[in-house]
Amino acid sequence: MQLLQFTENPPLALYVHLPWCVEKCPYCDFNSHGLKGGTLPEGDYIDALLRDVERELPLIWGRSIETIFLGGGTPSLFSPEALDRLFSGLRALLDLRFCREVTLEVNPGTDMATRLSEYRGIGINRVSIGVQSFSDDSLKRLGRIHDHRAALRTIEAAHDAGLDSFNIDLMFGLPEQSAEQAEQDLRQALSLEPPHLSWYQLTLEPNTPFAAHPPVLPEDETMEAMVDAGLGQLAQAGLQQYEVSAFARTGHQCQHNVNYWQFGDYLGIGAGAHGKITLAGESRIERRVRTRHPAAYLRQAGTDDAIEANNVPTNELPFEFMLNALRLTGGFDVPLFTQRTGLPIKVISDTLHRLERDELITWTMTHIQPTKRGARYLNDVISRFLPD
Numbered sequence: 001m002q003l004l005q006f007t008e009n010p011p012l013a014l015y016v017h018l019p020w021c022v023e024k025c026p027y028c029d030f031n032s033h034g035l036k037g038g039t040l041p042e043g044d045y046i047d048a049l050l051r052d053v054e055r056e057l058p059l060i061w062g063r064s065i066e067t068i069f070l071g072g073g074t075p076s077l078f079s080p081e082a083l084d085r086l087f088s089g090l091r092a093l094l095d096l097r098f099c100r101e102v103t104l105e106v107n108p109g110t111d112m113a114t115r116l117s118e119y120r121g122i123g124i125n126r127v128s129i130g131v132q133s134f135s136d137d138s139l140k141r142l143g144r145i146h147d148h149r150a151a152l153r154t155i156e157a158a159h160d161a162g163l164d165s166f167n168i169d170l171m172f173g174l175p176e177q178s179a180e181q182a183e184q185d186l187r188q189a190l191s192l193e194p195p196h197l198s199w200y201q202l203t204l205e206p207n208t209p210f211a212a213h214p215p216v217l218p219e220d221e222t223m224e225a226m227v228d229a230g231l232g233q234l235a236q237a238g239l240q241q242y243e244v245s246a247f248a249r250t251g252h253q254c255q256h257n258v259n260y261w262q263f264g265d266y267l268g269i270g271a272g273a274h275g276k277i278t279l280a281g282e283s284r285i286e287r288r289v290r291t292r293h294p295a296a297y298l299r300q301a302g303t304d305d306a307i308e309a310n311n312v313p314t315n316e317l318p319f320e321f322m323l324n325a326l327r328l329t330g331g332f333d334v335p336l337f338t339q340r341t342g343l344p345i346k347v348i349s350d351t352l353h354r355l356e357r358d359e360l361i362t363w364t365m366t367h368i369q370p371t372k373r374g375a376r377y378l379n380d381v382i383s384r385f386l387p388d
């Protein structure tokens, strides 16, 4: 068994999961729960999150947090006052002196007109807006709680609040969507000049209402036409692709997500949140998952019952690293593999040689990058790193 050798710990990020939504969308398999008219246990949940983070302190002693991401769910259901209390608590517990990006996911259905500037006032400097489509027909088919006007208002509010880094989430390949409609959605999004855009193909996830009763999705040929046209539109608008689904103007890449893709460390707090922590001194990397259901999490947060911890097996590390790093269009510098996995590059050199020969990656003295063909067949490329 190879011993992991780390020269230093990777950068550390904080993910906070806020698991409630107004209603559950039928395509969504995230750990999110419709409120169904019930009350949001805002104060209790903030208390639970602070207990949760306190419990983690011995693992991250002396390390500072570089980015924070509040995801969900619909984090914008939480009031600026509640999140301000969360941040005060986090500031008392964690070293946030070097924290440069704090993102909040917002849903246009949670009336953002005045709230965005309040969020900005408490230190949130980036929002990710779940628009999905500008077509009211598509939004209805997706079971969204907002129309396109609410999306436009939210984007305008982001500009007005001076949030100079924000993201629009848009999906394509929607039920009964034509290539022209997908193009129109993207045209509308780009006309609003987002510094960042995440562009996802709708997938039918197991155990969702869409999987049980599949809607009519575009044919493969239509889907390909959407991708070809969309990539052209995005490039023309000056948004560079830097990951499979992420496009940004220079300087506006999501630093929090880049840390995931570079196999950095992250503390994950909140119901069902995942974390990954390198314990360099103990030559191991630990994955930590929280109790998934919000009611149980509220009870257990801050105790061992809320946490399931496992070491990442050494023979799975190359696959885990590549699963993330090869998503980056620009690839990664060779030393990053050893810095983040604690393994020498020679443990994967045979696989790298084969991928290079098949023109799926380029591999120089210093850099590894998927080729265009490699990016197209990314799942096959990554699967070559699976342990025997």
Ligand SMILES: C[S@@+](CC[C@H](N)C(=O)[O-])C[C@H]1O[C@@H](n2cnc3c(N)ncnc32)[C@H](O)[C@@H]1O
Residues within 6 Å of the ligand: 027, 028, 029, 030, 071, 072, 073, 074, 105, 106, 107, 108, 129, 130, 131, 132, 169, 170, 171, 200, 201, 202, 203, 204, 205
């Ligand atoms: C965790 S969701 C949070 C965003 C926010 N709750 C909302 O929906 O407005 C992040 C993004 O993942 C994308 N997404 C969710 N389910 C998806 C699916 N089945 N297929 C493709 N993209 C999906 C959506 O674009 C969504 O905005």
Ligand code: SF4
Residues within 6 Å of the ligand: 020, 021, 023, 024, 025, 028, 029, 030, 032, 072, 073, 074, 107, 130
């Ligand atoms: S609002 Fe977002 S997180 Fe909530 S159910 Fe819909 S897609 Fe999922």
